[in-house]
Every structure is written in structure tokens, then in C-alpha cells.
Amino acid sequence: MITGIGLDIVEMSRIRRLDIKSPKFRARILTDYEQTEYDQLTETRKIEFLAGRFAAKEAYSKAKGTGIGSECSFQDIEVRKDDKGKPTIYFRGTETGLVSITHSKEFAAAQVLLQTT
Numbered sequence: 001m002i003t004g005i006g007l008d009i010v011e012m013s014r015i016r017r018l019d020i021k022s023p024k025f026r027a028r029i030l031t032d033y034e035q036t037e038y039d040q041l042t043e044t045r046k047i048e049f050l051a052g053r054f055a056a057k058e059a060y061s062k063a064k065g066t067g068i069g070s071e072c073s074f075q076d077i078e079v080r081k082d083d084k085g086k087p088t089i090y091f092r093g094t095e096t097g098l099v100s101i102t103h104s105k106e107f108a109a110a111q112v113l114l115q116t117t
């Protein structure tokens with residue numbers, strides 16, 4: 001049964017500006033695991049990656065119904081990819097949702113679906 005859906009879109013220029021301004025922004029959004037992945041990317045891919053994770057986390061918080069806050073922080077949510085590149089979303093270490101991420105030159109967007117078996 002589907003229990004939640006969430007969708008989010010972000011402007012790449014906004015994420016680029018925040019990321020250039022201070023490393024604190026990505027430290028707030030990305031988990032340690034995600035920051036290790038980010039560090040290995042080219043400059044262009046870094047912004048796509050960060051924007052995609054930001055959108056995925058906001059989309060997850062909408063699917064959950066809490067928004068981002070004390071019940072569900074950016075650090076509580078992690079996106080991990082399998083060996084083919086397919087992402088899965090984890091909440092506090094537990095696999096918890098289906099996620100799809102996309103980016104173009106100007107935007108990144110993500111959709112999250114929560115379901116019970």
C-alpha cells in the first residue's frame with residue numbers, strides 16, 4: 001500500500017551559490033557517506049549531486065508528512081546507490097522509500113514514494 005508521496009524541485013543556481021559561499025551548507029545537507037561521494041566528483045557533478053540530494057530529502061520529508069525539522073532532519077535522511085546507480089532512500093539507517101532523482105542545467109528534482117508491504 002502506498003502511504004506517502006513527495007516531490008521537490010530546486011534551482012541549480014541557488015544550490016551552487018550556497019555551496020560556494022560556505023562548506024557549512026553541504027555539511028548540513030549531506031551525511032558523512034554522501035560527503036565522501038561528493039568529494040570524489042568533478043565540480044559540475046558536485047552541484048548536480050548536492051542539488052539532487054537536497055531535492056530527494058525535501059521530497060522524502062513531504063512524503064513522510066513532517067517537512068524538514070526536528071522529527072526529520074537532512075542528516076536523518078541518506079541516499080545510497082546500488083552498483084548500477086539506482087538510488088534508495090534511508091531514514092536513520094533503515095531503507096524506507098523509493099526515490100527518483102533528475103537534473104538539468106537549471107534544475108534538480110526528486111520524487112519519493114513510501115509504501116508498506
Ligand SMILES: CC(C)(COP(=O)(O)OP(=O)(O)OC[C@H]1O[C@@H](n2cnc3c(N)ncnc32)[C@H](O)[C@@H]1OP(=O)(O)O)[C@@H](O)C(=O)NCCC(=O)NCCS
Pocket residue numbers: 008009058059061062063064065066067068069
Ligand atoms: C516541506 C518543506 C520541505 C517545504 O519545502 P519548500 O522548499 O519550502 O516548499 P516547496 O515549494 O518545495 O513545497 C511547498 C509545498 O509542500 C507541501 N508541504 C508543506 N508542508 C508539508 C508537510 N508537512 N508534508 C507534506 N507536504 C508538505 C505543501 O503542499 C506546499 O505547497 P502549498 O503550501 O502550496 O500547499 C519544508 O519542510 C521546508 O521548507 N524545508 C526547508 C528546510 C531547510 O532548512 N532548507 C534549507 C535551505 S538553506
